[in-house]
Amino acid sequence: MRSRFQLRSLAVQITVLVLAMLAVFTAALGLTVFQLTRDWLQESAVANLEALAAARQVAIKIQLDDYLDDAASFAHPWLVAEVEALLAAGEPERTVLHDALVARMRREQPAYLYNQSTEVVDLTGTVIAATDAMQEGRPLVDSPAFTEGQLNPYVADPVVESGKVYLDVSHPLRDAQGNTIAVLILRFDAHQLLAITGDRTGLGATGETVLGVRRGDEVHFLAPLRFDPNLSNIAPAPASGERAKPMIHATAGQSGVTHAPDYRGVQVIAAYRPIEATGWGVVVKQDEAETLAGVARLRATLLAGMGVLLLLGAVVTAPLTRAFLLPLRGLERATRRVAGGDLDTTVPVSQLDEVGQLAESFNTMVARLREAHDDLARSNKELASFAYVVSHDLKAPLRGIASLSEWLEEDLEGKLEQDQREQMQLLRERVQRMDALIDGLLEYSRVGRVRAPVVPVDVGALLVRVIDSVNPPDHIHVTVVPPMPALQTDELRLSQVFQNLIGNAVKYHPGPQGRVEVGCRDAGAVWEFSVSDDGLGIEPRHHERIFQMFQSLHSHSDVDSTGIGLALVKKIVEGRGGRIWVESDGEVGRGATFRFTWPKKE
Amino acid sequence: MRERATILLAEDDPVDVMAVQRAFKQNRITNSLYVVGDGEEALAFLRHEGDFSDPASSPRPGLILLDLKMPRMGGLELLQIVKSDPDLRDIPIVVLTTSAEESDIETSFQNGVAGYIVKPVTFEKFAEAITIFDLYWTLSELP
Numbered sequence: 001m002r003s004r005f006q007l008r009s010l011a012v013q014i015t016v017l018v019l020a021m022l023a024v025f026t027a028a029l030g031l032t033v034f035q036l037t038r039d040w041l042q043e044s045a046v047a048n049l050e051a052l053a054a055a056r057q058v059a060i061k062i063q064l065d066d067y068l069d070d071a072a073s074f075a076h077p078w079l080v081a082e083v084e085a086l087l088a089a090g091e092p093e094r095t096v097l098h099d100a101l102v103a104r105m106r107r108e109q110p111a112y113l114y115n116q117s118t119e120v121v122d123l124t125g126t127v128i129a130a131t132d133a134m135q136e137g138r139p140l141v142d143s144p145a146f147t148e149g150q151l152n153p154y155v156a157d158p159v160v161e162s163g164k165v166y167l168d169v170s171h172p173l174r175d176a177q178g179n180t181i182a183v184l185i186l187r188f189d190a191h192q193l194l195a196i197t198g199d200r201t202g203l204g205a206t207g208e209t210v211l212g213v214r215r216g217d218e219v220h221f222l223a224p225l226r227f228d229p230n231l232s233n234i235a236p237a238p239a240s241g242e243r244a245k246p247m248i249h250a251t252a253g254q255s256g257v258t259h260a261p262d263y264r265g266v267q268v269i270a271a272y273r274p275i276e277a278t279g280w281g282v283v284v285k286q287d288e289a290e291t292l293a294g295v296a297r298l299r300a301t302l303l304a305g306m307g308v309l310l311l312l313g314a315v316v317t318a319p320l321t322r323a324f325l326l327p328l329r330g331l332e333r334a335t336r337r338v339a340g341g342d343l344d345t346t347v348p349v350s351q352l353d354e355v356g357q358l359a360e361s362f363n364t365m366v367a368r369l370r371e372a373h374d375d376l377a378r379s380n381k382e383l384a385s386f387a388y389v390v391s392h393d394l395k396a397p398l399r400g401i402a403s404l405s406e407w408l409e410e411d412l413e414g415k416l417e418q419d420q421r422e423q424m425q426l427l428r429e430r431v432q433r434m435d436a437l438i439d440g441l442l443e444y445s446r447v448g449r450v451r452a453p454v455v456p457v458d459v460g461a462l463l464v465r466v467i468d469s470v471n472p473p474d475h476i477h478v479t480v481v482p483p484m485p486a487l488q489t490d491e492l493r494l495s496q497v498f499q500n501l502i503g504n505a506v507k508y509h510p511g512p513q514g515r516v517e518v519g520c521r522d523a524g525a526v527w528e529f530s531v532s533d534d535g536l537g538i539e540p541r542h543h544e545r546i547f548q549m550f551q552s553l554h555s556h557s558d559v560d561s562t563g564i565g566l567a568l569v570k571k572i573v574e575g576r577g578g579r580i581w582v583e584s585d586g587e588v589g590r591g592a593t594f595r596f597t598w599p600k601k602e
Numbered sequence: 603m604r605e606r607a608t609i610l611l612a613e614d615d616p617v618d619v620m621a622v623q624r625a626f627k628q629n630r631i632t633n634s635l636y637v638v639g640d641g642e643e644a645l646a647f648l649r650h651e652g653d654f655s656d657p658a659s660s661p662r663p664g665l666i667l668l669d670l671k672m673p674r675m676g677g678l679e680l681l682q683i684v685k686s687d688p689d690l691r692d693i694p695i696v697v698l699t700t701s702a703e704e705s706d707i708e709t710s711f712q713n714g715v716a717g718y719i720v721k722p723v724t725f726e727k728f729a730e731a732i733t734i735f736d737l738y739w740t741l742s743e744l745p
Contacts, residue, residue: 392671396700399618399722403617403621403724407620
């Protein structure tokens with residue numbers, strides 16, 4: 001199970017490594033692409049704003065020139081002549097001249113330019129003739145249209161009146177000597193100008209063209225704003241503020257691009273340009289968020305792309321890694337099969353790489369293992385059948401000797417001397433001893449050769465039976481210290497082990513009173529059983545020897561011992577991968593403790 | 603044992619033959635006992651062939667005591683031949699063996715033996731086994 005886990009983690013490790021490399025690669029690529037594209041996007045957005053600002057500048061200039069041209073052509077010599085005449089005339093002649101002038105002005109008024117009204121202002125600043133009679137007599141002495149218009153053709157700042165934007169264009173009326181005698185003021189509906197500033201082509205959802213002028217410390221907007229068409233909520237921006245920065249630059253005659261908050265306080269990118277000879281400035285701006293929306297979209301796209309790439313990487317890498325590890329996995333399975341005892345396992349060698357070499361080495365190793373195993377199995381079998389045959393062949397003559405000696409004794413009943421009877425008795429004892437030895441040898445050869453079925457065994461109950469069969473004399477007390485486990489095992493072998501150990505403890509006890517104790521402790525994967533006595537003990541130098549065959553520490557005449565019991569026990573215990581040992585210092589009375597381990601599961 | 607039933611003993615070891623004879627004597631078993639030394643001889647006896655061509659010298663036994671380990675033809679081989687012979691298969695056979703090996707005993711039972719006696723080392727015990735066997739045979743429905 002552990003190896004399986006490690007193999008799986010190898011696949012994970014490789015996949016993670018590949019994905020990490022892929023991630024680093026795509027991150028680097030993505031970052032580069034992102035930065036390049038972001039710069040390009042920003043540059044092109046700025047260039048777009050600048051181009052638009054330049055176009056608006058030109059369009060506005062042309063439009064203003066159109067107004068001025070109109071004014072110039074209206075300031076025709078006939079107008080100058082009629083105004084001269086009017087200024088020179090007295091009443092009642094004057095009224096006639098005035099009415100004629102107004103009538104002609106109405107006729108000549110350039111309707112195609114959406115000229116709303118035309119006025120002539122004398123040098124005192126008073127309207128002396130107007131197409132709109134309401135305007136006559138109105139003092140315009142402070143109006144820039146009048147003051148500037150005396151000197152040069154002049155476009156005044158647009159004004160808003162009853163929801164409409166008007167534009168006054170003035171032109172000086174000069175006599176033949178070049179002296180200004182009056183000022184012509186044409187009032188235009190400014191919608192053509194507004195069409196220019198209101199054109200939002202290429203400006204997206206937040207872009208706009210703003211027309212403004214600086215008045216002292218304030219910046220005034222001259223056209224309706226996209227986000228405040230009535231200019232109602234817009235307080236003039238203080239010229240020192242950050243908000244008016246682009247317009248201040250423009251009105252100062254500068255061109256450029258800047259990032260600044262606009263009238264709403266929203267951060268924008270603004271391209272600004274001056275409108276020559278007016279003191280106006282045009283600003284084309286767009287919310288930074290919109291300009292950079294492309295950047296945000298780009299970032300999202302790149303991140304999604306990276307995610308998809310990594311996902312694809314994982315989808316492709318995982319099966320590739322699995323395929324790559326497949327031969328290793330086959331090897332691992334084969335190794336487990338071998339560990340489970342199947343020595344006919346081979347793995348196909350399909351590759352020429354290290355894995356292929358590993359597979360080849362594995363096959364060679366298993367083949368060697370199989371040979372060794374077969375050799376061992378053969379010699380084990382030979383040994384077992386040898387032991388079997390020898391025991392049988394030894395038994396037949398032994399039986400003959402036993403029978404014949406008995407019959408001799410029977411037939412010579414009464415004719416034997418005392419010492420002859422003793423000799424006959426000794427002969428029979430030796431025969432019985434030989435028989436016990438052969439039986440022990442047979443039993444020993446059976447261990448590991450004959451496999452008994454694994455059954456549930458209650459060790460406590462088993463010990464009761466074993467102690468009963470050992471039949472200890474009254475002066476020796478055998479106790480079992482509970483709890484004793486229940487396990488799945490070969491019942492016969494376990495009872496043989498206990499039989500021998502408890503039997504030995506009882507058999508070799510010097511008396512007069514004795515105690516034998518059987519215990520058990522959980523030692524992890526195995527149970528550790530112990531059989532302790534308070535008998536003679538065993539000197540440490542004998543601790544190894546007692547487990548060898550035909551080694552008994554007791555003389556034959558003392559006790560009926562074959563020297564096979566402990567060898568048999570050792571073979572049974574070690575045949576299960578267990579361990580058996582004795583603890584004793586050889587001091588009489590302190591006795592010996594035999595301990596052995598037994599698998600919890602067979 | 604039952605009156606008139608003769609017993610055929612197939613045994614090569616003279617001491618074992620003596621043991622059977624002594625045990626019979628001790629148990630006062632008076633049935634006539636015929637002894638053959640190996641499987642081939644036993645087969646010849648049963649089929650009245652060769653030395654035993656005179657049926658008077660080879661009466662059909664009421665019981666065969668069969669040693670498993672014999673020269674030329676062993677007990678197991680004889681057992682198989684007898685049990686596949688329609689004329690002979692009804693004769694009950696008791697196996698005498700030194701072996702407590704499960705495989706031999708199992709094979710014997712698979713071939714339909716009536717019982718087996720493991721030859722103990724001491725005669726005393728052997729005689730006891732014969733006594734028990736005699737008792738069993740007398741009580742059972744064997745022919």
